[in-house]
Amino acid sequence: MPGLILQYSIRSLDHQLLFPQKALLTKETLDALLYSHGTQSYQTSPLLLYGSVKQDCLDFLGTIPFAIIFSHEKEIKDLLSLLETIQYPIPILQSLDYFKGHDFYTYAHVLMVFLLSTILAKDLLSDYQERILLPATGPTHDMGKICVPLSILKKKTPLTKMERRFLEHHTAAGYVVLSYYNKDPEHLACKVALDHHERGDKSGYPRGILLEDPMVEIIAACDVYDALIMPRPYRSGAYDNRTALEEITEMAKQNKIGWDVVKALIARNRKSNPHYKEIAISAEKRGTPPSYNAYGMIAEETDSKDRAE
């Protein structure tokens, strides 16, 4: 990977400093960090058998629109059995406790992106089992948010430019933290954490590179979709499902994500459950976004100097 200057420091869940602010993140500096911390791997446990994760997933799946997307009982049962076999290093699972206790939006979000991306991968990728069995399809995509202050994650009003940069730091932070816990920067979960805000027109962050990997693209689409249909602190309400799907369609029109993933998402939202290749998408936009939405707005800086950590 090309060098990335880290805007803010990166710490592990137990507050060990992994990279200081302004450090240069490269393959070499990351390898040096992993080498200096030893290569002994962490104990693992299955995600779905950790704490209340499985029950929480089942509760979320019972709500609309997830109840429609995940309406085929046998298919879901098989999928959950498959997911039960995925092992995660314990500190990664502990990050879910952190989010559940401090930022429930992020907790629900990472689990739902995990489940949504898994089912879309099943529809879209011939090697989906291989891809989802690498613990890579969601509950870790935003793990870097452990390095972002909760006051920013939960802010109801527009973020300042500095706060926006801090929020965007979760991509590089997730890449480092997951490399650290998985002991492997090449792990697909690390790539997903770093690249899930990149776009097909290079308008994303942190590097502005082309979104190419189909699994990362699926997670990027599920990430936006889930963020729209669930309540958020910075909006007056959630998007209704139709409006959210129209927003995702708009992203495909702008070449930010591919059409296949949009079609697969829309197909899963139809009760008749057509094959995604048979989906025709209406060009008409009829939805109404929530009346108040601070997402993407930039607030005036009260202090132009960036806050030091």
Ligand SMILES: [Fe+2]
């Ligand atoms: Fe993210």
Ligand SMILES: [Fe+2]
């Ligand atoms: Fe996310």
